[in-house]
Amino acid sequence: MSRTIRILPDTVANQIAAGEAVERPASAVKELTENALDANASRVELAIERGGKRRIRVSDNGIGMGREDALLCLDRHATSKIQVTEDLTDVPTFGFRGEAIPSIAAVSRMSIETWDGRGEVGTRVNVNAGGISEMSDVARRRGTTVEVRNLFYNAPVRARFLKSVSAETRAVNEIVTALSLANPSVSFVLTSDDRMLLDLSPAEEPAVRIAQIWGREHASTLIPMSRDEDGLTVAGLIQRPDAARPGFRRSHLFVNGRPFRSPALVRAAERGYRTTIPQGVRPWLFLYLQVPGDQVDVNVHPAKSEVRFREQNCIEGLIENAVRSALDGEASAATFDQPRGELPSV
Numbered sequence: 001m002s003r004t005i006r007i008l009p010d011t012v013a014n015q016i017a018a019g020e021a022v023e024r025p026a027s028a029v030k031e032l033t034e035n036a037l038d039a040n041a042s043r044v045e046l047a048i049e050r051g052g053k054r055r056i057r058v059s060d061n062g063i064g065m066g067r068e069d070a071l072l073c074l075d076r077h078a079t080s081k082i083q084v085t086e087d088l089t090d091v092p093t094f095g096f097r098g099e100a101i102p103s104i105a106a107v108s109r110m111s112i113e114t115w116d117g118r119g120e121v122g123t124r125v126n127v128n129a130g131g132i133s134e135m136s137d138v139a140r141r142r143g144t145t146v147e148v149r150n151l152f153y154n155a156p157v158r159a160r161f162l163k164s165v166s167a168e169t170r171a172v173n174e175i176v177t178a179l180s181l182a183n184p185s186v187s188f189v190l191t192s193d194d195r196m197l198l199d200l201s202p203a204e205e206p207a208v209r210i211a212q213i214w215g216r217e218h219a220s221t222l223i224p225m226s227r228d229e230d231g232l233t234v235a236g237l238i239q240r241p242d243a244a245r246p247g248f249r250r251s252h253l254f255v256n257g258r259p260f261r262s263p264a265l266v267r268a269a270e271r272g273y274r275t276t277i278p279q280g281v282r283p284w285l286f287l288y289l290q291v292p293g294d295q296v297d298v299n300v301h302p303a304k305s306e307v308r309f310r311e312q313n314c315i316e317g318l319i320e321n322a323v324r325s326a327l328d329g330e331a332s333a334a335t336f337d338q339p340r341g342e343l344p345s346v
Contacts, residue, residue, distance in 0.1 A: 025052025
């Protein structure tokens with residue numbers, strides 16, 4: 001039987017893209033929150049229902065969009081963040097592919113309200129399974145609000161793979177927590193089924209944000225670390241050996257302001273502890289890397305949760321040495337610069 005090659009309709013193409021970029025409600029929350037931060041928002045308010053399965057709402061006070069852009073953002077690969085291939089070597093924003101909004105819209109019922117401060121009214125666009133069902137004027141403050149309802153309602157197989165409400169809620173909380181640590185100067189509010197999970201006022205530095213999230217007692221067990229080698233910089237906060245405990249631990253990594261995961265870099269930090277902690281003890285780590293844009297590739301994974309370094313060994317060595325130096329300084333100090341119980345500064 002002969003088969004004819006056909007170009008997929010946009011609705012099908014967007015559903016396929018959604019399979020990579022939007023795995024679960026937390027993925028949608030991540031993409032929408034990153035868009036808010038890219039819009040220079042100083043406050044981001046998020047609300048979810050049933051772990052984000054029923055409803056996700058992300059509202060910001062950023063620069064907003066005009067009507068043309070509000071419609072254009074629903075097209076795949078429509079973005080204001082990069083224009084040419086060379087832009088991928090140094091991406092200053094969280095988003096850059098132009099896939100998030102159309103991918104989420106393809107598997108949900110979405111509404112977008114936005115105003116860029118120009119003209120008398122803003123724009124409201126209702127979208128159903130990727131198709132625009134209604135567009136109207138709306139009176140609102142500058143910024144953007146995106147509401148996503150019934151995620152995966154038209155992709156039942158995907159919906160069946162979602163976890164429990166509590167598990168999906170935890171995943172959303174972890175995403176927002178990571179983005180709030182990457183942007184301590186931004187205010188974040190997160191509610192789940194009308195229950196407050198996070199209410200974070202702007203913080204001057206990461207230590208204050210950590211105290212807001214996990215309490216001053218935990219934050220005061222951290223010590224600052226920093227190191228600069230060959231144009232590569234790491235700074236952050238690590239836990240004192242005497243405060244580290246076995247089991248679950250907090251480890252948050254950031255490169256050029258972007259949260260990412262890397263078990264290899266966590267292991268490098270652990271090597272820096274050497275014999276200062278027993279086996280099985282897992283200290284808290286908050287590491288902020290600054291790397292030239294041409295030495296890190298953030299375009300590795302559709303969810304942008306992984307990155308690739310040109311000089312991976314150098315990065316690992318930088319982190320290991322920074323941790324070791326910080327701990328050596330802590331151990332050799334006759335008196336601590338930071339009295340126990342006070343928050344450290346990076």
